[in-house]
Amino acid sequence: MISKNHISQRFISYVTIDTESDPNSETTPSTPKQWDLANILVEELITIGMHDVTIDDNAYIMATLPSNVDHEVPIIGFISHFDTSPDFTGTNVKPQIIENYDGNDIVLNAEENIILSPDYFEDLLLYKGQTLITTDGTTLLGADDKAGICEIVSAMEYLIQNPQIKHGTIKVGFTPDEEIGRGAHKFDVKKFAADWAYTMDGSQIGELEYENFNAAGAIIKVKGKIVHPGYAKGKMINSMYYASEFINALPKEEVPEHTQSYEGFFHLYQINGKVEHTQLEYIVRDHDKNKFEARKLLMAKIVNDLNTKYGSVIFELELKDQYYNMKEKVEPVMHIVDIAEEAMKQLGITPLIKPIRGGTDGSQLSYMGLPCPNIFAGGHNFHGRYEYIPVESMIKATEVICKIAELTALKH
Incomplete structure (x- = not known):
């Protein structure tokens, strides 16, 4: 005993x-x-x-x-x-x-x-x-x-x-x-x-x-442009506002606090931001390998679509698989x-x-x-x-x- x-x-x-x-x-x-x-x-x-x-x-x-x-x-x-x-x-x-x-x-x-x-x-x-x-x-x-x-x-x-x-x-x-x-x-x-x-x-x-989950880590880097706020019209690019567009483009219910069992998610766990540069750090999780790959592709598509929308490379995505x-x-x-x-x-x-x-x-x-x-x-x-x-x-x-x-x- x-x-x-x-x-x-x-x-x-x-x-x-x-x-x-x-x-x-x-x-x-x-x-x-x-x-x-x-x-x-x-x-x-x-x-x-x-x-x-x-x-x-x-x-x-x-x-x-x-x-x-x-x-x-x-x-x-x-x-x-x-x-x-x-x-x-x-x-x-x-x-x-x-x-x-x-x-x-x-x-x-x-x-x-x-x-x-x-x-x-x-x-x-x-x-x-x-x-x-x-x-x-x-x-x-x-x-x-x-x-x-x-x-x-x-x-x-x-x-x-x-x-x-x-x-x-x-x-x-x-x-x-x-x-x-x-x-x-x-x-x-x-x-x-x-x-x-x-x-x-x-x-x-x-x-x-x-x-267990298939897992990846994602870093989204957003470039801005700092200009004196008194003379910023048409010139300043506030990276923090642009970063919020990326956040809002992901499915709002596919986050840890709204998922369970086999449901995967995108989890934004850290933001560091100033006008000239904002960095978003995510973990991406899904038990199903195909859905996992689809999640990574969705992030890449959002980055591409936003860069196309603004006509320049404002967003950069770094994705790295962590485990399977x-x-x-x-x-x-x-x-x-x-x-x-x-x-x-x-x-x-x-x-x-x-x-x-x-x-x-x-x-x-x-x-x-x-x-x-x-x-x-x-x-x-x-x-x-x-x-x-x-x-x-x-x-x-x-x-x-x-x-x-x-x-x-x-x-x-």
Whole structure:
């Protein structure tokens, strides 16, 4: 039986170490402070009895749990990332433990009147009677994805301490910089040497995902012309007004706040503007490859049409694909999803098989030759002050890892 107190203390020891990544950095890891947790994880993996524990020059950690059966079993892996999102501060995280949650509002910070309420976050009501770990309202928590790391380490420790549970060779991998889209960029798939793997990086208990967005980033540069405003008639070109034409030309309902499930979107996440130059930064997302390509073509058409309208090159578009839907790589080996689904069912967990409305290291890894579905880690409201995780969900995720290892050995 996995101890609630043991897994809680391990998780808290991780989240209180600041590992925020930085999209503007060109190093790997993108912030030196990610090394603080990375080095601790190496020592912990050695302490619990893992073999071949390594950390490379870019802070990618790998370790092996040898097989304890005498027949051939596929080598499976479990992967999580130790950085946290730059969307909200991860400095000085002060977790709060809510025992036996009663279903009412949780005061995260009385001084700033920050309330975690089931009236707004309905999923809280799924966890009445359970133990929740929350923020103090001033930082994110870091369950994305230190919960996944905690669950993997705890599962390996449990399997080592309980050799009666039969399993094949298991690989674990911990990565930096997933939150800025680079978690798999320098992952050595050949060194990892697994037949398939699972990222422990989902949210609600039961989530099992093998579809994600196709993703691109778009930058629209708009050129203007500055003239003294008192003498500007017929001469000034205010790039900010022209940029608004591009914004308004995109479908107004195809944005994150109006879409769900398989619906794609255009997301304007940053504007920097002056009269002479405005830059719009978008992410473009769609599960369907054809619709994804159509979205990129639409942006290019709008730019072309606006330049034609004004008779000069005022608008420039830079488009770059970021990652693709891993469904294409996982469907040919669907037994790896079936094993995870069966593991959940045997543990009394209802599998929630649905598309990821985002990305995952597993997407890039799948295209690098390591098929890699995603499994729940248990947290909610990632990347902000309202983040929380039920301890019972972490325990269940740990049990799922152990059960997948056991079923893989039994089936082969």
